[in-house]
Amino acid sequence: MSTAGLVLPAMARRSMSSAKIWRAYLTEVKYECLRALRSPAFSIPFLLLPIVLYILFGVLLAGSMSHGDKTVAKLMFANWSVFGMMGPGMFGFGLFVATEREQKLMTLKRALPMPTGANLVAKMAMTTLFAALVMLSLIVAALVMGHPGLSLGQYFEVTLLAIGGSLPFCAVGLFIGTRASAKAAPAFANLAYLPFMHLGGLFYPLPKSVQPLEFLSPAFYLDKLLLRVVGAPNLDLLSQQTLGPSSFGGPALYVVVLTAVTVVFAALAIRRLARVG
């Protein structure tokens, strides 16, 4: 067997054009998305669950209970959008990073000349794609069945904010992925995911005694931002429990909190990756 040309001289120049480096990033993104889409344990729950639950609870159940009240329809669209943004980031980063660490794929890629952070950039792009697909499916369901009466501009603004608002969940997922084993990562991700979801006040008004805990959930802040765009109060306010965090702060504060969660958890995770791998 001839292997002529298989080896470059040791002294060969090994600089890479920026076009080739871009191609490496894009290929990493392409295959990260492909592997996520081919992984039914990830793609089915996080692509299909938001749309199925939105139609069941947000459109059919809430619609029949509110007798077609547009405010409730708007609130449901915003709340289920928040729900749809949480899973891909938390589990996409949490599970895949933990698995790649445990299987030493992260170590192999550090030894190889992978462009800086390409695997994390690719995961970010993959979760953004999933978030966009979820928003697209929710918007189609809203237009066909939910009828929240939003303008195209409002749908667009909600989509952009929701995708941006998935960042803190990505950062928390990454943090879990850098600390937990592949087996423990789903459990830890759920330990954060479920409280975030319920304390976010997405599904039912929280009792007053529990309302201060809403401050702990990034979902609460994202929900408040989306509700502002669609023009609806959150569930606490709708049920006239006007005390507590729901009446506190404004959009600037919500953005600051979501940004801070993203920066702190991402920084802790990246520091851990650099030190321990």
Next chain:
Amino acid sequence: MSDGFLAQLAGVKKSFGTITALDGFDLEVKPRELLAVLGPNGAGKSTAISLMLGLAQPDAGTARLLGSSPLNVEARRGVGVMMQEVGLAAELRVREHIELISTYYPNPLSVDEVLRVTNTAGIADRPYAKLSGGQKRQAQFALALCGRPSLLFLDEPTVGLDIQARTTMWSTLRQLVHDGCSIVLTTHYLEEAEALADRVVVIAKGRAVASGTVDEMRAIVGRKHITCSTALTADAVASWPGVQSVNRQHGRLAITATDADSVVRRLVESAEGFSGLEVRSAGLAEAFTELTSEPANDTQEVTR
């Protein structure tokens, strides 16, 4: 490149907590050589490779890779790596893995060329999760080659391979060295090192205890093995000077001797029914056992 070495560890020390993994360790990888790094589990082999690849930093001493720091991505573009116990993304096909890793390198081979050279065309379109253990090693070998590396790090590359796949990999490795590639091979299969290595370094307790060619390593063990058919009894031969041990196996005497020449001469002169003489040097495995069973003393310099 300093001193013409493709990779170098000089006076390297590395500890993990209270455990000293490497204690004043030196290693050079020369152009166009296959260097086998041998040692018992926990001897420091993996740490040495990690330092050369920039995966860890030495506490003292220096690590160099293709003339610069191993942290320099440009240096790592000259390197191919095959690690132990790595799991690639289960959902991606072998062809897709090769395409992805190829984009990390400035002048990679085409995917079809990689598949051809590594004899992996038959599994190119199979998801990684569906491969057998040996096929996974072949796929990882393909990834190590795809960037046309000048220096290959292979950690236990043939674990799980069937005989035919192992023979193919060995032949590819020989061809790569012939074409100018240097290879650092860690293996527990000593016959693999014996068959492939231009040079062997034995590590024990964080230090290089010996380095040299396979023949030079074998010579560290002075004894030879003699087998023959003879009317002499085992007890009689055991009393001869230079004889370490004698056994009778299947009607033949198996003698281990430190002075094989005089023992053979005496066998020929003194025995009736003497026939079927075989004399064989100690293998690398025996040299390895002898070197690593003793506490790490000063390096046995048997370097060419």
